[in-house]
Amino acid sequence: MRLLLFRNWVSRTLVLLVLSSNLSFAAGDREWSDAMEAGNRLYQLGRVEAAEKKYLEALKIAESFAENDGRLSSTLSGLGVAYGAQGKYTEAEEVTLKAIAVRERSSGPLHPDLANDLANLAMIYGRQRQKLAEAEALSLRSLAILEKAFGPESAVVARSLNNLAGLYEMQTRYPDAERTYLQALAILEKLKQTETAEFAKTLGNFAALQQQMGNYRVAEQLYDRVVPLFERIFGPEHEQTALAWNNLADVYLRLGQPQKAEPLFRRVLAIWQASYGLSHPDVALALNNLGNACYEQGRYEEAGKLFERALAIRQATLGASHQDVAGTLNNLAVVRQSQRNYSEAEQLLRRALAIEEKTLGPVHPLVARTLNNLAEAMRMQKQPVMLEPLYQRALAIRERAFGPDHPAVAASLSALAGLYTDGGEHKQAEKLYRRALQILQKAFGQEHPDVARMLENLAVSAFMRKRYADSEQYSQQALAILEKTLGPEHPEVATALDRYSQVLRRLKRNGEAEAIENRTKALLAKP
Numbered sequence: 001m002r003l004l005l006f007r008n009w010v011s012r013t014l015v016l017l018v019l020s021s022n023l024s025f026a027a028g029d030r031e032w033s034d035a036m037e038a039g040n041r042l043y044q045l046g047r048v049e050a051a052e053k054k055y056l057e058a059l060k061i062a063e064s065f066a067e068n069d070g071r072l073s074s075t076l077s078g079l080g081v082a083y084g085a086q087g088k089y090t091e092a093e094e095v096t097l098k099a100i101a102v103r104e105r106s107s108g109p110l111h112p113d114l115a116n117d118l119a120n121l122a123m124i125y126g127r128q129r130q131k132l133a134e135a136e137a138l139s140l141r142s143l144a145i146l147e148k149a150f151g152p153e154s155a156v157v158a159r160s161l162n163n164l165a166g167l168y169e170m171q172t173r174y175p176d177a178e179r180t181y182l183q184a185l186a187i188l189e190k191l192k193q194t195e196t197a198e199f200a201k202t203l204g205n206f207a208a209l210q211q212q213m214g215n216y217r218v219a220e221q222l223y224d225r226v227v228p229l230f231e232r233i234f235g236p237e238h239e240q241t242a243l244a245w246n247n248l249a250d251v252y253l254r255l256g257q258p259q260k261a262e263p264l265f266r267r268v269l270a271i272w273q274a275s276y277g278l279s280h281p282d283v284a285l286a287l288n289n290l291g292n293a294c295y296e297q298g299r300y301e302e303a304g305k306l307f308e309r310a311l312a313i314r315q316a317t318l319g320a321s322h323q324d325v326a327g328t329l330n331n332l333a334v335v336r337q338s339q340r341n342y343s344e345a346e347q348l349l350r351r352a353l354a355i356e357e358k359t360l361g362p363v364h365p366l367v368a369r370t371l372n373n374l375a376e377a378m379r380m381q382k383q384p385v386m387l388e389p390l391y392q393r394a395l396a397i398r399e400r401a402f403g404p405d406h407p408a409v410a411a412s413l414s415a416l417a418g419l420y421t422d423g424g425e426h427k428q429a430e431k432l433y434r435r436a437l438q439i440l441q442k443a444f445g446q447e448h449p450d451v452a453r454m455l456e457n458l459a460v461s462a463f464m465r466k467r468y469a470d471s472e473q474y475s476q477q478a479l480a481i482l483e484k485t486l487g488p489e490h491p492e493v494a495t496a497l498d499r500y501s502q503v504l505r506r507l508k509r510n511g512e513a514e515a516i517e518n519r520t521k522a523l524l525a526k527p
Contacts, residue, residue: 055079073102087281115145242271258296284313326355368397410436452481
């Protein structure tokens with residue numbers, strides 16, 4: 001059986017931590033104001049480490065001010081933003097909590113700058129996938145302050161709604177996220193701010209949400225609008241534009257077009273390495289996604305090396321128990337499964353599952369992904385354990401999170417069907433494969449690699465039931481799609497050809513089978 005192994009496909013929201021909007025520079029404190037202005041300018045240019053140094057210079061000066069001086073809270077806020085942008089979340093949380101405490105004393109509980117500090121802390125929690133309920137409460141409090149200060153249809157309220165929608169998305173509350181993004185976009189459109197960075201980021205986030213929901217064609221259409229908008233606003237080599245390219249490339253991957261995705265991911269990697277250095281979490285993101293593109297093209301060894309590099313960066317910068325570490329462990333495990341190293345894959349997946357259940361909870365869709373892959377690794381080792389509960393648990397999580405017609409649900413159906421096939425329950429397996437095929441055809445159209453893989457599974461199921469003519473038909477359809485989408489020399493094409501030759505042998509068409517077998521041997525002999 002050909003399982004749809006789910007890797008950690010990473011699109012990322014375009015929201016950034018926000019600097020306090022109203023920094024007041026006293027004339028007598030020119031040294032402090034110069035450092036703050038330099039830090040803000042460097043941050044906006046994407047030079048985050050340099051911005052951090054300037055904020056630290058400003059903090060040394062600000063610590064000599066009165067305990068309740070608003071300039072101290074502004075300095076702490078800026079430093080927290082810089083830490084957060086570099087993935088230094090512990091430091092970011094510490095200084096942002098201090099900023100909030102000082103701000104409440106200096107400006108009161110309803111000041112707009114306090115709303116910004118609250119939003120910053122919410123996003124720090126959100127980026128770590130931790131304290132999401134607390135993050136939502138902070139974001140709602142921030143929104144209420146801004147609505148009272150500026151009115152419910154102001155640009156700052158739209159920004160706050162964008163942040164809140166991102167938190168809903170992290171909690172897999174997709175209808176709430178979709179509604180909130182649309183509310184933010186409507187405000188900006190009414191204000192005629194459709195050529196602004198805020199509108200670009202919010203529209204990009206809405207497109208990324210459509211990816212998460214499996215609406216890939218809709219997301220592609222949105223990115224056709226988002227990417228040129230980012231290039232106009234930020235420039236073609238800016239790290240924010242690179243993020244828009246990253247998400248578009250992710251859509252291409254999901255639509256079965258890795259050849260289109262790979263050059264975009266390489267461009268993203270180059271931009272982020274130039275902006276952030278070689279050991280930043282965003283560089284790990286780019287390596288991870290480039291690894292996905294290589295994997296989809298059958299370059300498993302190259303993909304594994306990229307995942308290993310991403311894993312090392314994420315462990316060093318985020319810690320060994322971060323959710324993004326689990327994602328890369330999952331990806332590396334999928335490579336090992338494709339290389340038939342099922343024992344190592346199982347070890348990696350068990351570690352990933354432990355991290356995800358602790359950080360995300362037991363019913364998160366990413367937990368379902370890892371459960372699915374873990375059960376498959378165990379099945380391939382023919383371990384004498386009850387695997388069906390693992391598959392059923394993954395399926396239930398995905399149906400609850402995404403609804404019955406999402407590609408992730410198709411992956412779980414396919415995995416469960418493979419288990420039934422192993423047990424000789426071919427009729428039940430075929431029923432699940434057909435449902436999965438319908439989901440994938442609806443999501444991707446007729447010519448997608450995952451559609452071909454499901455047709456392969458149906459071919460095997462028919463073969464096991466001695467329905468060789470049906471098996472031949474499914475095999476031919478699968479081969480045509482794989483050759484068109486992945487290329488005639490892809491490893492999956494060789495596997496499909498081998499199975500097709502077995503069907504031809506059963507149909508007593510030995511001459512055709514021999515020709516297919518010779519082609520298969522030639523493909524497998526290539527380096």
